[in-house]
Amino acid sequence: MDFDYRRPARVAEAVAWLREDPEAKLLAGGQSLLAAINLRLSEPTMLIDLQALPELNGIRAQEGGLWIGAMCSHASVAASPLVRQLAPMLAQLAHGIGDQQIRQRGTLGGSIANADPAACWPAGVMALGGTVCTDRRQLPADEFFTGLFSTALEPDEVVLGVQFPCTQQAHYLKFEQPASRFAMTGVAVAQVGSVVRVAVTGLGSGIYRWQAAEQALQRRLAPEALLGCVLDAGIAMGDIHASAAFRAHLAAVLMRRAVQHILKSSKL
């Protein structure tokens, strides 16, 4: 396969190239894109490597929250003392992604732009109510994720990073698909101020906000509050790894354990 490889020095340059060639693709760590190219699921005519863009790098405390640049690798997030201090769930989530190689190359921006229905980052961004910042606008998580491998991004739009609120009251748990460590089902629960948000990944159709569980936990952040809270298996999809009913069951089990974990850590 023949394609043009370019490395922009500014975000505006990347945007201009995306406009110039509708078949161009942004390249982050290549952990999803290169596999798609190898399988001929994607045939870009130009690869625009985002590595050299300083605006897409860096982790910092900002506007009372935490900023993580789109090109930050999972490994750098997992190892960041600032992330561990301000939003420890994100370090824990990033540490559990794939294996060492995936974590070194895979990025926050690539993961959320790809919006794989079994990915971990969408759960973290959704549960914390993060804001995705692009070269032209700010998108709340609820507006950013639009479905299976689908987001609100325009074809020429570049994710710069995500702004997260800070909280200690959050936890992510997944039941791993043993070969890839993607989530067979994964649940992120977060309390930010008085608001509780719950996101479920791995159900098959994109990241899902479990509002019945949110309402139950809003009344009382305790596993007992979830008694009778059942995820409708109709929301999930079955495949060779797990049936829809098993995925829905896992969501409820993981949810209770995640809440238990939050309570236990807040007593320490």
Ligand SMILES: Cc1cc2nc3c(=O)[nH]c(=O)nc-3n(C[C@H](O)[C@H](O)[C@H](O)COP(=O)(O)OP(=O)(O)OC[C@H]3O[C@@H](n4cnc5c(N)ncnc54)[C@H](O)[C@@H]3O)c2cc1C
């Ligand atoms: C074996 C294996 C196991 C994995 N296990 C897990 C797991 O357990 N949990 C999990 O969450 N993920 C997992 N992943 C996914 C991995 O974590 C990567 O984050 C994901 O594949 C995206 O890769 P990347 O960041 O290299 O982006 P790329 O592959 O480079 O890009 C992915 C897509 O995003 C677009 N893109 C990239 N950056 C931007 C940007 N800044 N703005 C707009 N669009 C952009 C690209 O054009 C492309 O369409 C696994 C992957 C593999 C191969």
